[in-house]
Amino acid sequence: MTSVIVDPTCTDDERRHALYDGDIFVHTHSPAIQAFVAFTRGLIEDAFGGRDPETAQYEMDVKEYAEVLGSFKPTFIHHPESKVHLREILVEHGCDPELTYFDVPRLRTSTSDNYLTTGIAYAFHPHRDTWYSAPMMQLNWWLPIYDVSPDNVVAFHPDYFAKGIANGSERYNYYAWNRDSRAIAASQIGEDTRDQPKPEEPIALDPQIRPVPPVGGTMVFSGAQLHSSVPNTSGRTRVSVDFRVVHRGDVEAGRGAVNVDSHCTGTTMRDYLRVSDQERLPAEVIAPYDVGVPDELLQYAIYSS
């Protein structure tokens, strides 16, 4: 069963273990997130030349719009201040800065009414991040930059947390993906042709849960949750940021959500940065997660972020 737990008083250890069991956490008030939201709004509003990012889709040609996002998103991801904000957020929420590692924050835009749903603004079909080489202990933090509503957020499909489905992840290797596909995302405006794990059997999207955290808040969930982008019919572009987190103790112990259907190879472990000093996980800690990776792909296991 999946519970949504709002503003808990529990420790990070207790929160992680509940997340591995399928619960979803919502934190509604965070000065550190407020500061990150203000920083992000400043950058994206600049990128759109002063246009309102929630409505810029109605004023711009779709190609021009994709170009703005195509150049803005990498700038945001690699902005040194973004990493400082993540450290503040995680420490404020009780994470141990010596044992907690994060991946750089991704800015997501979900345009309304199918304006742009591929490439740089990819609309996510139902998936688990663990189909894409995320480890079973990965936790996702997701926060809105402008107000969100049930018709433009992320949906969870909790019946599948403990139930596997056919998904094609056995054809996915993170290193091959890095080698082949990432560079072309920015140029994909029409149909997205990349082979990605996705449900390969009919699934029931209901029951579903759509948490709606306030601006200045966040939701946290296991990367093993089946989740999808809600088709945006709100009339506004949804702008959100998410980032992935692992706890080194859980990585070393192999402790996380139960793997019901993720059969990919490779691991995203090299992407995470320690909260305290941005050091990577040591090679010997990552090595067990590379079991089964063909030798010819290991050479692409680079520290990519």
Ligand SMILES: [Fe+2]
């Ligand atoms: Fe995801």
